[in-house]
Amino acid sequence: MKLEQGDNKFRIMDKPAFGWLAWTIDEEGHNKPLRFQMNEKPTDLREFREQKLSHVWMLPVWNFQTKSIQILEVTQKSLQKALEALARNEDWGSPLRYNITIRRQGEKLDTEYFVNPSPHSDAPAEAREAWSQTVKNGFDITRLFKGEDPFAPNPSIDGEDAPAAAA
Numbered sequence: 001m002k003l004e005q006g007d008n009k010f011r012i013m014d015k016p017a018f019g020w021l022a023w024t025i026d027e028e029g030h031n032k033p034l035r036f037q038m039n040e041k042p043t044d045l046r047e048f049r050e051q052k053l054s055h056v057w058m059l060p061v062w063n064f065q066t067k068s069i070q071i072l073e074v075t076q077k078s079l080q081k082a083l084e085a086l087a088r089n090e091d092w093g094s095p096l097r098y099n100i101t102i103r104r105q106g107e108k109l110d111t112e113y114f115v116n117p118s119p120h121s122d123a124p125a126e127a128r129e130a131w132s133q134t135v136k137n138g139f140d141i142t143r144l145f146k147g148e149d150p151f152a153p154n155p156s157i158d159g160e161d162a163p164a165a166a167a
Helices: 077-088 125-136 141-146
Strands: 006-012 017-025 031-037 054-063 068-074 100-105 112-117
Touching: 017 141, 031 141, 054 077, 054 125, 054 141, 068 077, 068 125, 077 100, 077 112
Parallel strands: none
Antiparallel strands: 006 054, 006 100, 017 031, 017 054, 054 068, 100 112
16 A cells, blocks of 8 residues: 555555565666565665665555555654554554544655544455455565565365465
């Protein structure tokens, strides 16, 4: 999920994966993300674009705009702090229990984000159904760390024995 200008409403469907994100250039000259697990933080940053490494939260979400399950990668410290503050607040608690809207304003270095939770509610039925099917198909967010598609069907599972989504 890409945060567009204006309101971006979503529902976090499961626990996030945490890690590190860097960018490099592939053989065709395209930007390519490289993701590392928390305990695999690279120390030599010379191969990365701008020699930069970002702490990343990868959240499986229901995107209300596209009506689909997507992954929201959050590298902005201000967003991480705001989401963590909601999760730690005794009145809000787990963000799995409410929808969140992030308003994006501005461009590049002048971009601002505003985080607004909605009142506690059940996830919409279509979101629950889509998430259930995604998990049944073998969704595994940790595949991102291997450069693989977390949504790719896992032919080694049948729907009954599908693993729970990665924590």
